[in-house]
Amino acid sequence: MSDNPLKDPYNIVITGVGGQGNVMASKLLGNMLVGRGYYVTIGETFGASQRGGSVMSHMRISGKTVWSPQIPEHKADLIIAIEPVEGIRVLARYGNPAVKLLCNSHPVYPSSVIRGEIDYPSPEEIETSVRNLASDTIFINATEKAVSLGNPILAGIVLLGTTCGTGVLPLNRKDFHETIVSRLADQQVKLNMKAFDMGFGLSKN
Amino acid sequence: MSYLTDKQNNDYLLMGNEAIARGALEAGINVASGYPGTPSSEIIETLSSVAKEHNLYVEWSINEKVALEVAAAASFAGLRAMCVMKQNGVNVASDFLLHLASSGTRGGMVLVACDDPGALSSVNEGESRPFARLVEIPLLEPGDFQEAKDITKWAFELSEEIRNIVMIRSVTRLSHASGNVRHGQLPDTLARADFRFDGPLSDPETGPVISMIVGTPDLQHGPQQEKIKKAAEIFEDCPFNTYEGPEKPELLIITSSACSLYSKEAISLLNVKDRVGILKLATTWPLPPKLIKRHLSGTDRILVVEEVLPILEENIKVLAAEMAHEIGPKTFYGKNAGNIPSVGELNPDIVVSALSSILDVHYETVSKSFAEKATALVETKAPVRGLTMCPGCPHRASLWSIHNALEMDGRKGFVCGDIGCYVAGVFPGGFNTVKTLHSMGSGSGVASGFGKLKQFGMDQPVFAVCGDSTFFHAAMPALANAIHHKSPFTLMILDNRGAAMTGFQPHPGTPINAMGEEVPSLDIAEICRAMGAKVEIRDPFDLEETQQTLHHLIEHQEGTKVLILRQACALSPERKDKPKYRMEVDEEICIGENCGCNRICTRIFGCPGLLWDKEKGVSKINDIICVGCGVCTDICPAGAIKREEVA
Numbered sequence: 001m002s003d004n005p006l007k008d009p010y011n012i013v014i015t016g017v018g019g020q021g022n023v024m025a026s027k028l029l030g031n032m033l034v035g036r037g038y039y040v041t042i043g044e045t046f047g048a049s050q051r052g053g054s055v056m057s058h059m060r061i062s063g064k065t066v067w068s069p070q071i072p073e074h075k076a077d078l079i080i081a082i083e084p085v086e087g088i089r090v091l092a093r094y095g096n097p098a099v100k101l102l103c104n105s106h107p108v109y110p111s112s113v114i115r116g117e118i119d120y121p122s123p124e125e126i127e128t129s130v131r132n133l134a135s136d137t138i139f140i141n142a143t144e145k146a147v148s149l150g151n152p153i154l155a156g157i158v159l160l161g162t163t164c165g166t167g168v169l170p171l172n173r174k175d176f177h178e179t180i181v182s183r184l185a186d187q188q189v190k191l192n193m194k195a196f197d198m199g200f201g202l203s204k205n
Numbered sequence: 206m207s208y209l210t211d212k213q214n215n216d217y218l219l220m221g222n223e224a225i226a227r228g229a230l231e232a233g234i235n236v237a238s239g240y241p242g243t244p245s246s247e248i249i250e251t252l253s254s255v256a257k258e259h260n261l262y263v264e265w266s267i268n269e270k271v272a273l274e275v276a277a278a279a280s281f282a283g284l285r286a287m288c289v290m291k292q293n294g295v296n297v298a299s300d301f302l303l304h305l306a307s308s309g310t311r312g313g314m315v316l317v318a319c320d321d322p323g324a325l326s327s328v329n330e331g332e333s334r335p336f337a338r339l340v341e342i343p344l345l346e347p348g349d350f351q352e353a354k355d356i357t358k359w360a361f362e363l364s365e366e367i368r369n370i371v372m373i374r375s376v377t378r379l380s381h382a383s384g385n386v387r388h389g390q391l392p393d394t395l396a397r398a399d400f401r402f403d404g405p406l407s408d409p410e411t412g413p414v415i416s417m418i419v420g421t422p423d424l425q426h427g428p429q430q431e432k433i434k435k436a437a438e439i440f441e442d443c444p445f446n447t448y449e450g451p452e453k454p455e456l457l458i459i460t461s462s463a464c465s466l467y468s469k470e471a472i473s474l475l476n477v478k479d480r481v482g483i484l485k486l487a488t489t490w491p492l493p494p495k496l497i498k499r500h501l502s503g504t505d506r507i508l509v510v511e512e513v514l515p516i517l518e519e520n521i522k523v524l525a526a527e528m529a530h531e532i533g534p535k536t537f538y539g540k541n542a543g544n545i546p547s548v549g550e551l552n553p554d555i556v557v558s559a560l561s562s563i564l565d566v567h568y569e570t571v572s573k574s575f576a577e578k579a580t581a582l583v584e585t586k587a588p589v590r591g592l593t594m595c596p597g598c599p600h601r602a603s604l605w606s607i608h609n610a611l612e613m614d615g616r617k618g619f620v621c622g623d624i625g626c627y628v629a630g631v632f633p634g635g636f637n638t639v640k641t642l643h644s645m646g647s648g649s650g651v652a653s654g655f656g657k658l659k660q661f662g663m664d665q666p667v668f669a670v671c672g673d674s675t676f677f678h679a680a681m682p683a684l685a686n687a688i689h690h691k692s693p694f695t696l697m698i699l700d701n702r703g704a705a706m707t708g709f710q711p712h713p714g715t716p717i718n719a720m721g722e723e724v725p726s727l728d729i730a731e732i733c734r735a736m737g738a739k740v741e742i743r744d745p746f747d748l749e750e751t752q753q754t755l756h757h758l759i760e761h762q763e764g765t766k767v768l769i770l771r772q773a774c775a776l777s778p779e780r781k782d783k784p785k786y787r788m789e790v791d792e793e794i795c796i797g798e799n800c801g802c803n804r805i806c807t808r809i810f811g812c813p814g815l816l817w818d819k820e821k822g823v824s825k826i827n828d829i830i831c832v833g834c835g836v837c838t839d840i841c842p843a844g845a846i847k848r849e850e851v852a
Contacts, residue, residue: 017590019830027218030383034218041350041466042218042383045325054590066349068466069382070552072474074570088587092579096571108830109816110590111634115808116817118588129586133578143829152829182208 004038004063005170011071012059014156015090016082017108021156025080026057029160031183032175033061043069054086061169078168079134080159082142083108084126091134100136102163104155106143138162138203145198154195161199173200210255212391219386221353221379222247225317227386228357229287230259232313233394236279238264238272240678241707242291243326244380245319249289250708253719260394265710265719268645268678269294273301273316280314280370281414282398285361292320293644295333297679299340304416305370306340307425309409309432313361314370319380322512323550326377328624328642330548334516337372337490341429343436344490345373348445348465350384356445356487358389363439367432368409374489376512378463378550433491440488441495450482453503456538456563458483459521460510464551468510471556475566489517497524502532508563509539512551538563593634596814597780597832599772600627600635603699603745605810605840607668608636610755618666618759620697621648621655623680625672626706627699634811639670646671646679649696653683656692656765666759667694674704674712676729681736687765688737695758695766696738698729699745705774733767745770748839775832784833786848788814788826795845797822802842810840 014029016022023044030040043058060067076094081087081103091101105123113120121129131137140162146154164171173196180192208217209227219227226248229237239249249263256263262279266272269290279286290298295318302316318333337344345360347353357373364371404411407424417425440446449469450457458468458481465485472478484500486492501507501524509518518539525535538544544559545551561568571579594601604627611618622630622639623646630639641651652669671680676698684696703709711718716726733740741758743751751770758766773780797804806824807817814831815824824846835848 019595027383030218034216034385039385040218040383043378044381044383053592066351066384066466068470068553069378069384069463070467072470072553072557072570074575085587085590088582092583092587095579097575109813109827110588111593111811111813112591113588114813114815114817115633115811116804120588121586125586129582133575133582147829 006061007077008064009060009062009067011076012061012078012080013071013076013090013094014057014059014080014082015086016055016156017086018053018055019153020055020082020108021153022055022057022082025082025156025160026059028176028179028183030059031179032171035175035179036170038063039066041066041069054089056090078102078163080163082155082159085120088126088130091130095134097134098136099134100168101130101134101138102159102166103130103137103139104142104159105139106141106155138166140199140202142199145202146195149191149195149198154191157192157195158199158202161196162203164196165200165203173197207255209251210258210391211388214388216385216387218383219350219354220247220381220383221350221375222381223251224350224353224386225357225373225375226251227388228354229315230255230391231354231389232358232361233285233392233396234261234287234361235284235394235396236262236276236286237289238266238275239289240266240269240272240294241674241704241710242294243707244321244377245289245291245317246707246710247380248317249719250710256720263719265712267713269298270301273298273305276314277301277305277310279398280310280312282400283312284396284398285313287315287317289317290319291327292318292331292333293327293329294318295336296331297645299336302336303340306342307416307429308414309368309429310364310370311368311410313364315357315360315364316370316372317375318372319375319377321377323377325550328628330513332514332516333372333374334489335514341433342369343367343371343433343488345371345487346461346489347373347375347379348462348485348487350379350382350386352445352487353379354386359445363436366439367435369429369432374462376463437491437493440491440493443488443493445487446493446496447485448482448500451479454482455480455504456506456508457500457504458508458510459486459500459517460484461486461489461517462512464510464512467551467553467556470553471560474553474557475560475564475568477560477564477566480564481560486517490520492520492524494524497521498528498532501525501528501535506536506563507538508544508559509537510545510551510556510559513547515540515547591634592629592632593811593813594626594629595775596812596830597775597834598626599701599745599770599774600629600699601810601812602748602772602836603697603751603770604630604635604638606745606748606751606755607697608638610752610759611638611666613756614666614759616665618668620668620670621652622670623648623675625675625699627670627672630670644679646675646683649680649683650686652694652696653687653690653692656687656694657690659693666762669694669696670699671696672705673698673700673702673714673729677713677727681732684733684738684765684767685736692765693762695768698767698769700729700769700771701774702777702779703774705777709774709777730769738765738767740767740769742769742771745772746834746836748836775834780832784831784851786833786835787851788831788833788835788837789847789849790824790826791845791847792821792823794843795823796843797824800843805842806837806840806846810837812837
């Protein structure tokens with residue numbers, strides 16, 4: 001590809017907890033980019049995803065070649081966090097002062113928090129400390145939007161919409177539509193488009 | 206039509222496992238079999254999804270050994286066959302594999318083993334690679350997604366050329382990663398199966414297919430070794446062995462699999478491509494000696510980058526020792542020298558660290574102050590996410606009842622476990638009930654042994670757990686052993702209707718097979734009864750009845766008993782998005798810390814569907830993830846958790 005406007009490779013980490021639509025979001029985003037002629041490499045860590053564990057997708061976008069399915073430490077350009085504490089974990093390991101962070105503000109509590117052994121940080125604490133590390137951060141309540149559409153798993157799609165809305169990637173609504181039409185049933189396409197549009201709109205606030 | 210069966214040469218984003226499946230389709234595969242196991246399961250799932258359309262026979266077999274036998278039959282009848290498993294499956298299949306490698310194969314036959322360096326979703330960090338050398342068959346390791354497809358296709362041709370099974374080894378970071386793959390042609394397959402056996406024993410094409418006649422190893426073992434020599438010759442010109450770098454590199458990296466991508470990245474990060482070359486090997490056993498010699502001749506220093514055991518490293522060192530008089534002495538870096546760890550998976554940073562110390566190149570990613578702030582942030586603001594079971598998981602209810610029954614008994618009873626989601630029984634989320642954990646079905650065999658220790662004064666009650674798929678895979682022989690030897694313990698079969706942990710693949714107890722056909726489902730209870738065990742069946746969501754049954758089983762310990770705890774997985778198609786109850790906490794009744802229950806629902810039972818509302822000092826339901834199983838209603842001693850049946 002000749003006119004790649006992105007840094008090469010451009011590195012994205014999508015992170016969350018099992019059941020949040022992490023893998024689906026990375027698959028759709030990857031397919032949108034391949035549709036645009038990019039080489040995309042995605043590394044997934046989802047072995048423990050259904051059992052309350054962290055899920056992480058590493059995405060490499062390049063005009064020339066596939067890359068390692070694991071991003072080197074501190075080399076992420078964009079972090080999409082479907083769960084705030086997972087966002088913190090990824091930011092600390094893969095972030096750098098220039099990273100862009102898009103964060104769902106809705107928490108999923110670890111079992112140690114449910115048991116009352118450890119406190120989960122308050123939204124204010126999370127926001128202040130994250131901004132202290134990464135100034136280019138957007139917080140949205142993607143889960144709330146997803147629940148309003150009837151399924152919290154759409155949070156990943158809401159965040160994809162916001163990502164595309166910010167213009168950080170060379171992708172638009174049409175790319176998303178084309179990708180889901182080829183992969184999902186008609187009924188799901190409508191719902192996913194709604195979630196995407198909701199997220200897209202949030203980027204303009 | 207699925208993107209996996211597109212006949213055009215288009216570019217797709219494929220998972221490594223999908224690429225392997227596509228490679229098999231491009232090779233015109235006829236039969237595929239396997240047993241589910243992360244990270245291998247999607248290969249058979251993908252082939253299963255296109256089986257009808259492509260006239261394939263695809264099977265989820267009862268275990269890996271049977272899977273290999275099923276695939277071998279197809280090869281004996283002249284068809285192309287593939288067998289797929291995770292690493293520890295190769296251990297299970299290895300007895301037949303040894304004998305198959307000796308008899309040889311006819312139609313192209315490929316074994317795909319997916320290893321899990323770092324044990325990301327395994328309870329071992331075992332290696333399948335040594336099996337290739339152990340049973341003397343060729344080993345191929347794809348280095349990226351395109352190669353995962355292309356090498357799979359090539360492996361069938363190689364198998365037919367040398368008339369033996371060929372092993373492909375993938376790893377989690379290829380199988381469960383995705384990258385661009387350009388499709389090749391899909392052939393039209395009109396294969397016909399015909400097993401020929403009328404020829405002489407010595408004729409591998411027309412005679413009976415046997416591994417060896419007692420006392421005459423020269424008949425089969427000799428020709429087998431000729432096959433592996435032929436493979437080494439073919440490997441000298443294998444297009445998937447590639448070199449990138451200067452003609453005479455200061456340091457030569459020899460690597461394979463996902464490690465080749467980490468190595469390339471490390472060279473790029475350190476900007477040392479003028480100093481370091483990468484020899485990426487796809488044919489890692491047997492190694493092609495001339496190719497290795499050519500590359501060793503061009504450098505004095507070699508770094509071998511591979512995951513877990515130093516297998517490639519040691520095989521290269523053997524060749525280097527044999528060639529020493531021609532190529533001179535070499536300095537080796539790798540695992541034995543301590544540059545590359547032997548535990549855990551690798552990544553680009555580990556290779557960077559090895560390279561920067563060998564080449565004395567400085568590498569810094571972020572400022573010290575950023576790194577310090579980042580570490581502090583994680584330590585103070587990111588609570589660790591321990592493994593637990595899903596909201597509404599029947600295993601939580603089962604382990605809860607087992608835990609309570611054992612505590613009430615007070616004789617330090619325990620549970621022997623094996624591989625399944627119930628490994629969480631080792632942790633607080635599973636109430637620390639599981640005290641031994643090893644291989645598929647091992648809990649049943651270990652419990653059979655513990656049961657016989659009464660003779661030595663052991664009076665601790667013994668339980669074993671296994672899943673329904675595991676029961677068929679490996680627990681049945683252990684149960685037969687226990688019954689025959691009158692070993693007093695109770696096997697609890699946590700029957701959640703399918704191989705849930707790996708994605709609900711069918712097993713002999715389910716009514717549909719991998720082809721989507723209706724098949725007879727074997728009744729686990731009837732099998733156990735026929736074996737001679739006393740069998741009870743309970744719904745683990747009925748806590749009271751389950752615990753009463755457990756008390757009774759603990760009190761009457763003679764003989765081997767079976768308790769089937771039957772309830773579908775919370776993620777299964779029959780339960781997912783179909784809550785039985787609408788749950789609510791009555792804040793008037795829940796008095797929190799003043800109750801005396803010690804917050805049993807959230808602090809001890811710990812279903813993620815429950816939350817502790819700190820401000821109000823009461824429990825509440827997490828509506829977003831609660832699946833409405835209703836069990837917590839029976840946990841709450843105050844009756845504060847209300848359930849209302851969903852109409």
